[in-house]
Amino acid sequence: xxxxxxxxxxxxxxxxxxxxxxxxxxxxxxxxxxxxxxxxxxxxxxxxxxxxxxxxxxxxxxxxxxxxxxxxxxxxxxxxxxxxxxxxxxxxxxxxxxxxxxxxxxxxxxxxxxxxxxxxxxxxxxxxxxxxxxxxxxxxxxxxxxxxxxxxxxxxxxxxxxxxxxxxxxxxxxxxxxxxxxxxxxxxxxxxxxxxxxxxxxxxxxxxxxxxxxxxxxxxxxxxxxxxxxxxxxxxxxxxxxxxxxxxxxxxxxxxxxxxxxxxxxxxxxxxxxxxxxxxxxxxxxxxxxx
Numbered sequence: 001x002x003x004x005x006x007x008x009x010x011x012x013x014x015x016x017x018x019x020x021x022x023x024x025x026x027x028x029x030x031x032x033x034x035x036x037x038x039x040x041x042x043x044x045x046x047x048x049x050x051x052x053x054x055x056x057x058x059x060x061x062x063x064x065x066x067x068x069x070x071x072x073x074x075x076x077x078x079x080x081x082x083x084x085x086x087x088x089x090x091x092x093x094x095x096x097x098x099x100x101x102x103x104x105x106x107x108x109x110x111x112x113x114x115x116x117x118x119x120x121x122x123x124x125x126x127x128x129x130x131x132x133x134x135x136x137x138x139x140x141x142x143x144x145x146x147x148x149x150x151x152x153x154x155x156x157x158x159x160x161x162x163x164x165x166x167x168x169x170x171x172x173x174x175x176x177x178x179x180x181x182x183x184x185x186x187x188x189x190x191x192x193x194x195x196x197x198x199x200x201x202x203x204x205x206x207x208x209x210x211x212x213x214x215x216x217x218x219x220x221x222x223x224x225x226x227x228x229x230x231x232x233x234x235x236x237x238x239x240x241x242x243x244x245x246x247x248x249x250x251x252x253x254x255x256x257x258x259x260x261x262x263x264x265x266x267x268x269x270x271x272x273x274x275x276x277x278x279x280x281x282x283x284x285x286x287x288x289x290x291x
Contacts, residue, residue, distance in 0.1 A: 001046075001264075002072070002073050004283075009132075017273070019143070026261055028033045029133055029243070031152075031281040032195075034086075034275055039183075040068070043117055043183060044073065044229065047082055049067055049068075050067055050068035050069055051065055051066065051067055051068075052066045052068050052099060052100045052101075053065075053066045053099075053100060054066065054102065054144055055102045055103065055104050055109050057102070057104070057126075057131065058108040059128075060077065060110065061076065061077055061131065061154050062074060062075065062077065062086070062131035063075045063077060063083065064078055064102060064104075064111060064133075064208060066099040066100065066101075066103070066113065066229070067100050067108060067180055068079060068098050068099060068100065068135055069100065070090055070094065070096040070097045070098070070099060070101075070112065070115070070122075071088055071089065071090045071096065071110075072088075072089040072090075072091075072092070072096065072099065072102075072133060073085070073087070073088055073089075074086040074087040074088075074089065074131050074132060074133060076131055084122070086130070086131050087130060087131070087132050087133065088134075089124065089132075089133040091122050091124070091135055091138065092135055093138075093164050094117075094118050095115060095118050095120045095122045095135075095138040095140075095196075096113060096118065096120075097115050097116075097117035097118040097124055098116040098117035098118070099113050099114070099115045100114060100115065100116050100153050100154075101113065101114040101152075101153060101154045101155045101166075101206070102114075102155070103156050103157045103164070104157070105157045105161030106159065106160070106161055107161055108126060108128055109125070109126060109128070109190075110123055110124060110125055110126050110136065111123075111124050111126055111133065112155050112164060113155070114152040114153060114154065114155045114166055115152070116151040116152065116153055116169060117151075118138075118140070119140060119149045119150050119152055119168075119170075120139060120140045120141070120149065120152070120153060121139045121149065121155065121164075121166060121177075122135070122137075122138045122139075123136045123138070123139075123185065123265065124136055124185075125144070126128055127282075130285065135154070135224070137184060139177075139185060141171070141217070144186060144187065144233035145187050146175065146187045146190075146216075146274045147167070147171065147173070147190055147192065148168050148173025148190045148191075148192060149168055149171065149172035149173075149175065150168050150169070150171035150174040150188075151165050151168055151169035151170040151171070151200075151202070152167070152168045152169075152175075152209075153167060153168060153169045153204055153205050153206065154166060154167040154195035154204060154205060154206040154207035154218065154219075155207065156207050156208050156209045156216075157209070157250060158209060158231075158233075158236060159176065159209070159211065159212075159213045160213070162178060162179055162236065163176065163177065163178050163236035164176075164178070164185055165177070165207050165216055165218075165238075167204030167205070167206065167207040167210065167218040167220075167227075168204050169203045169204055169205065169221075170203075171192060171222070172192065172193035172194075172198075172201055172202050172203065172217050173190055173191060173192045173193065173198075173204065174190070174191040174198065174204065174207065174216075174227060175187055175189075175190045175191075176188055176190065176206065176236060176237065176238055177220045178190035178236050181272050188236070188237075189238060191227070191238070197240045198227060198240060198243075199243055200223050200227075200243040201218070201220045201221050201223060201225060201227045201243060202222040202225075202227045202235070202243055203220050203221045203222035203223070204219060204221075204227075205219055205221045205255075205258045205259070206218070206219050206223050206258065206259050207219075207255070207260075208233070208260045208261060208269075209262075209263055210262050210266035210284075211262060211264055211266050213231060214228065214230070214231055214266070215228065215230060215231055215232050215241075215266070216228075216229040216231050216238055217229070217262075217269060218260075219249070219256075219257035219258065219259070219260045219265075219271065220256070220257065221255040221256055221257065221258045221274065222255070222256070222277075223245065223250075223256065224245060224249050224250025224251060224255075224256020224257055225243050225244060225245040225249055225250070225256065225257065226243065226244040226245070226249055226257060226260070226269075226271065227240070227243050228240070228241040228243070228244060229241055240281050244282075248271065248280035248282065249271060249273065249280065250273070250275075251273055251274070251275025251276035254275025254276075255274040255275045256273055256274070256275060257271050257272070257273055258272055258273070258274040259271070259272035259274075260272070266284065267283060268281060268282065268283055268284070269281070269282040269283075269284065270282075
């Protein structure tokens with residue numbers, strides 16, 4: 001459930017019920033007040049089918065909703081009607097097939113979307129005034145030196161927008177990219193499970209960077225673990241600190257850690273453990289993670 005940058009809007013999506021819906025509200029406004037929710041079921045306007053993730057623009061004026069069927073739906077946040085449908089964006093050549101993760105740099109100039117079936121990272125230019133998207137390019141597994149995009153599932157940006165980090169479900173990898181002189185992203189570092197430093201990381205599902213930019217954490221569902229990295233803010237390079245795997249990251253049956261988020265002060269890490277139906281909370285300390 002993404003929270004708007006100004007903390008005035010939050011969005012929840014219902015993916016297992018019909019009609020498909022997106023619900024938006026603001027603090028202090030009763031959830032039952034009609035003007036603060038929007039259920040979009042008109043097929044000519046918006047096809048809400050299998051929402052997987054979402055992101056707000058930095059100015060909180062637009063919402064971008066991912067659909068696993070390979071589309072991004074763009075909505076303007078309107079004070080009177082909550083959500084106004086703007087665009088349905090589908091990329092090119094299936095680059096958004098099973099789109100599952102989205103990130104946006106702080107300047108709002110572009111959006112980054114990872115798609116598991118396409119094993120691709122798509123970069124779309126964003127018009128800050130209208131909110132509309134235009135395809136820029138797509139990076140795919142086994143192209144341009146990338147070896148860790150097999151069923152890529154998570155993506156995040158550094159606070160300054162210069163670096164991008166992903167994690168993948170079949171390559172069991174964490175990939176680091178940076179913008180080159182031509183403005184395009186290129187890989188400069190990868191960690192692959194059991195092929196070097198990274199251990200105990202199977203089926204990566206989400207990756208996050210602390211708001212202060214000092215640490216990166218990726219979670220893996222099958223191994224029920226957290227891969228923890230220190231980050232050099234100048235070069236963007238990661239140094240593996242360790243892999244955390246305990247009762248707070250795993251489940252006896254089903255998936256372990258599938259979702260993560262940091263607190264705004266970078267102090268706390270929240271971990272969603274799907275198979276255990278729980279959220280674990282970790283505090284970041286000097287030498288180790290403490291549950």
